[in-house]
Amino acid sequence: MSERIIDCGDGTFKMRTCVWSPPGDHPVGCGMYLTVKDGKVVDVEGDPEHPITNGRLCVRCLTLPEYIYNDRRVIYPLKRDPKDRGKDKWERITWDEALDIIEERVNYIKENYGAEAIVAFQGTGREATLYKTPLAYAALGTPNSCFPMSGDSCYGPRCSVADFILGAGYPELDYAAYFPDRFDNPEWELPKYIVLWGKDPLFSNPDGFFGHAIIDLYKLGSKFIVIDPRVTWCAAHAEIHLQLRPGTDAALGLGLINVIINEDLYDHDFVENWCYGLEELKERADQYPLDKVEEITWVPAELIQKAARTLAANHPSSFMWGLAIDTNANGTQAGHCFLNIAALLGDLDVPGGVTLAVPASFMGKWRYECSKELPEGMLDKQITDNEQYKGFKAAHLIAHPDCILDTLETGEPYPLKMAWFYATNGIANTTNAQPKRWYNALMKMEFNVCQDTFMTPTAMGMCDLFLPVASAAEHDGMVLPHFGRNTHMVMAMNKCVEVGETKSDLEIDFLVGKRLNPKAWPWDNVSDFFTEQLHNGGVEKTFEDLREEGWFHMPFQYRKYEKGLLRPDGDVGFNTPTGLVELCSSLYEDWGEDPLPYYEENKLTPYARPDLMENYPLIMTTGGRETTSFHSEHRQIPSLRAIMPWPLVQINPETAKKYGIEDGDWVCIENPLSKAIEKAQVTEIVPPQVIHCQHGWWFPEQDGEAPNLYGVWKSNINSLIPHRAIGRIGFGAPFKNVACRIFKVDGLNALGTLSPDTEEGAIGTDPASFVSTPEQARAALYPNEKKQESVVVGGVECFPGLAEAPYELPGLVQWDAEKGAGFVNGHIYDPNTQWALDPETGTYFDAYTGYAYDAEASNLVDLETGKRYDLATREEIA
Amino acid sequence: MSQYALLIDYKYCTGCHVCEVSCRKEHDIPLDEWGIKINEMGPKKLSNGEWIWDYVPVPSQLCDLCADRVAEGKKPRCVHHCLAACMELIPVEEAGAKLAEHGAKTVVYMQ
Structure with a gap:
């Protein structure tokens, strides 16, 4: 070592x-x-x-x-008057002063509104994943700890489905990670095939998996089967590529299951002994014959059959599922299919298959105990639609993201008054699905805190206090791959240098916790804390030992279900209600969900909405990763920005030609919700009807002050994703499958740079404000809902009782809420023709002047005076 | 002293840019110059139905195969960090045998 x-x-x-x-x-x-x-x-x-x-x-x-050492880094605590949000009027303060402000503000909120009026947000991936919820529960005292991505669409859905169906932690590719001698270990076998389902691990290094371990296995002889709408590098090097239409994963999964069961390709021994619900699953899969699946997914039936047969004939094979399972309102079902396939083929927890684990109690015990710091009854105030999202509630001890935005906008069931942005540049990335709605709602907070490394659009736009966070080189930490849910090694992150007055996320927890609730934060330093966590995890080492050794491997055994190692009671089997892998869930019906996987179209695709097909014929998918950034981070790192200078939209050559777009052109991507601008990368890796758009873009080199906010609204692809268009039990938003259209524009600034509150930020000029109100968004998402409430008067659609016009009212048109229509001098306004109409006489009236239209003379006439006016200029005709 | 060459088994190169950045850091090369640069073939579906998507790193005259590091018994910085571990520093006289061992889509550069 x-x-x-x-x-x-x-x-x-x-x-x-x-x-x-x-x-x-x-x-x-x-x-x-x-x-x-x-x-x-x-x-x-x-x-x-x-x-x-x-x-x-x-x-x-x-x-x-x-x-x-980036010159844009923030390394001292900063404060700013809330009146100056959006202005670069930060003032350096000491940590003591920052803590004084926090203590005063939190106590003020608690006394006046209750601690539940505080909401703590986190980004993805960083140590915040472990340390934010404890800050919320055990320091701030609020139950509203929130990962704000719509539908919890990152990792949480997959972990929850694995928990429901397998009763285990995260199922991971067996790349011999648990063994110090790795591929030489005599117990390990090489996976013959690796299924990469909605995952491109090379550059995402997902959740503790070192992406290029895939290449290590590829060199040893593993082959790839890739399920992805894009031809990723692995897909281009795969034996089989199932290039499905975005979001149709569950249909494809049911097609594969259909072949595996009906061609009797499944592992009878495993299924008979360890699985529940084969008959029910077969019945469901029979409803998905391959010709139907081909029509839904675009994947040729014979290729689906070939993939199933290949996997069945090549045991062991392994399976990796990616973010595409999470970013899909039908993803709970897609994930269920994925696990069912691995189970049917007998590849769970066998050498060279999919490793299973019991979530480790490193941090887990402590995190759970932090929730006990909340006062009696406080957890009941957590903002989640408990009736609708029982599945989410069963898996998570945090607030539901979509419900939090609804609460921010409506003040129901109670108003939120303070937000804490814990390692999240939210409006660029994680407070997403219509981030401008989040921005507008969060600007109403009385006090916002941010803890991060750089001045971000989120901090500049909305925050009042900035706490500078230490980089990986500036603090001690403990690294737990899969956050403890399938941890092959525990590793030490060592502090090497000090920079300014930065502190780690955990150190900030300690500082704030000791001020607000000292009994929950007894440790003198992080080293003592980590030693305690190691002991909680059953490891008799100190953190100092770990630092000295660098890392240690966790013990591992294959086929834990045969050995009573997956259940807390020590019985054999899986930790589910039936003790078996639940091919058919015994939990879902209680939560209002179908116990078997099914395919359902996401809400805003051209297939769910044929009415959109003409205007928005393309399908936008997003979230693919680049090696040069971690979501919205790294945009200010010169060597990385030189490699990836601008946000790219991938367009098939055929499609690019159709719309007159060439490689390198700036392109506007638009859908009924919003617009964003990215640079065209014309490439065959996307099918003609699909485009892929990069996410998390802002431009640290641009003006940081509002309204520009480092250009955060210009390429904000999350603006095109609908809020709360998620799956039945609370998981999965359509980040990878919404309808859109594209057209060439002059540059990144072609649509303006604008705040949602300015006149220029109105429809059509601001990339993110097309839909700025919840009502408009709902109307765009649910057109039938609007139509059901309307009546037709004189050929004009009216909305009786609607307080505000659902469309723009030009000139003299006044909205009549009772009648639900606009009127000019008593004549009803038709938004389709943009003229007012007298239904009895059939006469049209100009919306701007009220003058009647004389069709014969082709001009306007004032019926009171008889004077005539030009149709185009509206000037009097002499 | 044996003369060295740089072998790249580019059928495994994923275009991760690590060699480019490693080289910049080792030799203090500015952002608009290159000690080694990745070239891309594809992604393109060939008329025979197969996909081609290959990256081929090509060193420039600024590359000295990290002579100073090699003198200290280390690997060149690009070889050390290559994510796909598809680069290797080899004695020139072994080039033929190494090419045969690695097979198709392998190149050897003299610097």
Whole structure:
């Protein structure tokens, strides 16, 4: 094993560390040495002894010094008067002053509104995933801890489905990660095939998986079966690529299941002993014959059949499921299909298959106990639609994101008054699905705190206090791949340098906790805390031991279900109500959900909405990752921005030609909700009807003040995603399948740069304000709802009782709420023709002047005076 | 002293840019110059139905195969960090054998 510190002479030394965050990444814990000279990190080099990464590092770690010492970094606490939100009027303060402000504001909120009026948001992936909820529960005292992505659409849905169906932590590809001798371990087998379902792991390094481990297996002989609308690098190198229409994963899954069961390809021994509901599943899959599945998914029937047969004939094979399962309102069902297929083929928890794990109690016990710090009854006030989202509630101890936005907008069931942005640049990324609605709602808060590394659009736009967070090189930490849900190694992240007055997320928890609720925060330092967590996880080591050793492997056994290692009672089987893998769920019916997987179209696709097909014929998918950024991070890192300078939209050459777009042109992507601008990358990797748009873009080099906010609204692709268009039990929003159209524009600024509150920010000029109100959004999502309430008078659709016009009223037109229509001098206004009409005489009247239209003379006439006016200029005709 | 060459088994190269950035950091090369640069073939569906999507890193004259690091017994920085582990520093005289071992889509560069 490598040494912890290497003395290089001259006071220069190299320190070994396994890095998590910040900058953002999942807990992979890539091993490296940081060279420190005169108190600064001057070099980064991979640690060849690290069992997983073997010295390899991606460009984000290689450029770590550009991040740490970036001149846009915030390294001291800052405050700003809430009146100056959006203005660069920050003032440096001390940590003591920052804590004084927090203490005063939190106590004020508690006394006047109750602690539940505070909501704490987090981004994805970073250490915040472990430390934000404890801050909310055990320091701030609020039950409203929230991951604000609509439908909880990142990792949570997959973990929840795995919990419901398998009663286990995250099912992961077996890449021999648990074994110190890796691929040489005699128990391990090479997966013959690896199914990459809605996942491109090379550059996403998802949730603790080192992406290029895929290439390690590929070199050893594993083959790929890729299920993805895009031809990813792995798809281009795959044996079989099922290039499905975005969002139809559940239909494809049912097609595969149909073949596996009806061709008797399943593992009889495993299914008979360890699975529940085969007959019911067969019955359901029979409703998805391959010709029907081909029509829904675009995937040729023979290719679906070939994939199923290939997997059945090549045991062991492994399966990876990706974000596409989460970002889909039908994803709960797609995930159920995915697990059912792995179970039917007998590839669960066998060498070279899919590893299962019991979630480790590292941090878990502590996090659970933090919820007990909430006063009696407080958890009942957590904002989640408990009736509708019972499944979400069963899996999560946090507030539901879509319900939180509804509460922010309506003040029901009670008003929220303070927000804490914990490692999230929300409006650029995570407070998403119509982020401008979140922005408008959050601007109403009395007090907003941000803890982050850089001044972001979210901090500049909305926050009043900025707490500077330490980078991975500036603090001690413990790295837990899969956040403890399938943790092959525990690793130490070592503090190497100090920068300004930054503190780690956990240190900030300690500082705030000791002020607000000291009994829950007894530790003197993070080292003592981590030692306690190791002991909670059954490991008799101290954090200092871990730092010295660098990492240690967790014990692992295959076929845990045969050994009583998956259930807390020690019985054999799976930790589900039936004790079996639930091919048919025994839980879902109680939650108002079908116990079997089914296919349902997401709400805003051209297929769910044929009325949109003509104007919005393309399908937008988003969320694909680049090696140069972690979501909205890294946009200010020179070496990385040089590689990926602008947000790209991938367009098939045929489609590009049709719309007169060439590679490198700026393109507006528009749908009934909003617009965004990105740069065209003309490529065959997307089918003609699909475009892929990058997410998380802002431009740190641009004006940071409002309304521009570093250009955060210009390429804000999340604006095109509808709010609360999620699955029945609360999971999955359509981030990868909404209708859209594209057209060429002059540049990134072609639509303006504008705040939702300005006149220029009105429809058509501002990329993100097309739908700025909840009512308009609902009307766009549910057109039939509007139609049901309307009546037709004189050929004009009226909405009796509607307080405001559902369309723009020009000129003299006045809205009559009772009649539900606009009127000019008593004549009803028709928004389709943009003329007012007297239904009795059939006479049209100009909406701007009220003059009648004389069809014969082709001009306007004032019926009172008899004077005539020009049709175009509306000037009197002499 | 043996003369070295850089072998790249580019059928595994995923275009991760690590060699480019590693080289910049090692040799302090500005952002608009290159010590090694990734070239891309495809992604393109060939008329025979197969996809081609290959990246081929090509070193420039600024590459000295990290002579200083190699003298210290280390690998060149690009080889050390390559995510696909598809780069290797080899003695020139072994080039033929190494090419045969790695097979199709392998290149060897002399610097």
